[in-house]
Amino acid sequence: MSxxxxxxxxxxxxxxxxxxxxxxxxxxxxxSDRMFSHDVEQTQREVESSQEINDSNFxxxxxxxxxxxxFSATLxxxxxxxxxxxxxxxxxxxxxxxxxxxxxxxxxxxxxxEGNAWLLNPATHMKGNVLLGVGFSAPTGDRDxxxxxxVPAFGSSTPVAQRHAVDQSxxxxxxxxxxxxxxxxxxxxxxxxxxxxxxxYTITPEERYSPTASLFGDYSIADSYQGRGGFEYLLWPRxxxxxxxxxxxxxxxxxxxxxxxxxxxxxxxxxxxxPGVSLAYKExxxxxxxxxxxxxxxxxxxxxxxxxxxxxxxGFADFIVTCSVMKRF
Numbered sequence: 001m002s003x004x005x006x007x008x009x010x011x012x013x014x015x016x017x018x019x020x021x022x023x024x025x026x027x028x029x030x031x032s033d034r035m036f037s038h039d040v041e042q043t044q045r046e047v048e049s050s051q052e053i054n055d056s057n058f059x060x061x062x063x064x065x066x067x068x069x070x071f072s073a074t075l076x077x078x079x080x081x082x083x084x085x086x087x088x089x090x091x092x093x094x095x096x097x098x099x100x101x102x103x104x105x106x107x108x109x110x111x112x113x114e115g116n117a118w119l120l121n122p123a124t125h126m127k128g129n130v131l132l133g134v135g136f137s138a139p140t141g142d143r144d145x146x147x148x149x150x151v152p153a154f155g156s157s158t159p160v161a162q163r164h165a166v167d168q169s170x171x172x173x174x175x176x177x178x179x180x181x182x183x184x185x186x187x188x189x190x191x192x193x194x195x196x197x198x199x200x201y202t203i204t205p206e207e208r209y210s211p212t213a214s215l216f217g218d219y220s221i222a223d224s225y226q227g228r229g230g231f232e233y234l235l236w237p238r239x240x241x242x243x244x245x246x247x248x249x250x251x252x253x254x255x256x257x258x259x260x261x262x263x264x265x266x267x268x269x270x271x272x273x274x275p276g277v278s279l280a281y282k283e284x285x286x287x288x289x290x291x292x293x294x295x296x297x298x299x300x301x302x303x304x305x306x307x308x309x310x311x312x313x314x315g316f317a318d319f320i321v322t323c324s325v326m327k328r329f
Contacts, residue, residue: 024062026324031055032315036268039297042313050097052315053085054169058109070118078109080141082170088150088159098152098159103166105145110137110173114180133182137202141173143219144211165211168219168264169315176206176221192234196246199227204256208263220263220301223256225249228274240280248272248291254299261302266314268298285326292319 033053035042045051059079066072083104090096114135122129145166150159165171179202186196201223208218230246251269255261272291279286296316304311 020066021329022062022064022066022326023329024060024064024324024326026058026060026062026322028058028060028320028322029056030317030320032317034296034316034318035313036296036298036316037311037313038299039295041296045313048097049100050087050089052167054315055083055085056170057081069122071116073113073115074135076112076114078111078141079107080109080172081106082166082172084167084170086167088152090157091152091154098157099150101148101150103147103149103170105142105147105166105170105172107142107145107172109141110178111140112137112180114182116182128187129185131182131184133180133184135180135182137174137178137180139173139176141171143171143173143175143209145171146212149215163213165214165219168216169266171211171219174202174204174221174224175209175219176204178223179203179205186232189231192237194232194234195230196232196244197229199225201225201257203258205259207256207260214264216264218263220261220265221259222252222261222265222267224252226251230274236279240278240285242278244274244276244278244289246274246276248274250291254301264303265301266298266312267301268296268311268314268316270297270316271295272319283328285328286324288321288323290319290321293317 033051035045035051057080061077062074064072064074083102085100085102087097087100090098112135114133116131116133119130119132146163147166148161149164151162153160181201181203183197183199186194188194204221204223206221208220210218226249228246228248230244232242232244235241235243249269249271252265252267254267270293272293274289274291276287276289293316298311298314300311
């Protein structure tokens with residue numbers, strides 16, 4: 001959960017500051033090239049080298065202000081650098097592959113502002129507590145990023161270059177405003193060993209938008225969610241060196257909680273196992289987590305159900321690398 005001050009793992013925990021600022025730099029990298037329709041991998045796409053390949057780099061700059069040990073607020077300024085590689089096919093029966101090309105988008109993504117509150121006083125409840133967060137995401141990222149595509153031409157084996165909106169998966173913005181709900185809870189089981197639960201859901205009341213020259217029509221403004229639960233062991237209290245192991249789910253639902261769900265979207269989710277390590281010394285904290293996918297499924301969207309077709313295959317990553325550095329002032 002982003003934005004809470006201090007590290008809270010039970011015995012040997014680091015208390016949040018009485019008040020003050022905290023700065024965080026977080027980095028996330030993924031490479032997705034495994035295509036799934038429902039939970040069936042489309043292995044033929046890899047055999048014929050026709051899979052879509054996304055390479056994404058995300059950098060989040062976070063500024064947290066702790067009003068006191070229980071209440072804080074965080075502004076997250078995210079940036080993304082995305083590249084997507086895909087093939088262009090001829091109009092013939094065999095759908096002959098004519099070549100592969102790249103599109104991309106880079107820049108500011110959607111800003112997030114969130115307030116957090118511990119239900120119990122952290123100073124007197126170090127062995128267990130619950131942190132709740134609520135905030136919003138603003139559509140500051142470009143939701144209509146454009147790039148040059150290669151498209152087939154009738155009667156010719158040479159594709160032509162045209163400018164279109166990049167694929168929804170690499171757009172910098174989600175397309176609309178969102179309400180962010182967060183939960184983080186932990187409980188010490190035995191000295192140095194704690195169980196934790198972490199969840200986040202973004203509600204998007206708006207339904208869809210129309211990017212310029214889109215190859216998929218309107219893009220859906222979709223909800224998203226993430227959940228984590230597992231255990232953390234404090235190996236070295238002096239430096240708050242901890243190892244964790246969690247189950248994790250990341251996804252986009254078929255239907256939004258609020259508003260409509262029409263427009264092009266790729267609903268689905270991945271289930272991962274996530275090892276991690278973190279340490280803290282004085283005002284500094286570091287963490288690295290690497291969720292490794294165990295199960296992936298591309299669910300059928302509203303429009304695909306209406307058309308009576310199977311889900312169009314979507315790409316998933318085998319693993320994701322995330323790391324962060326935090327400094328308290």
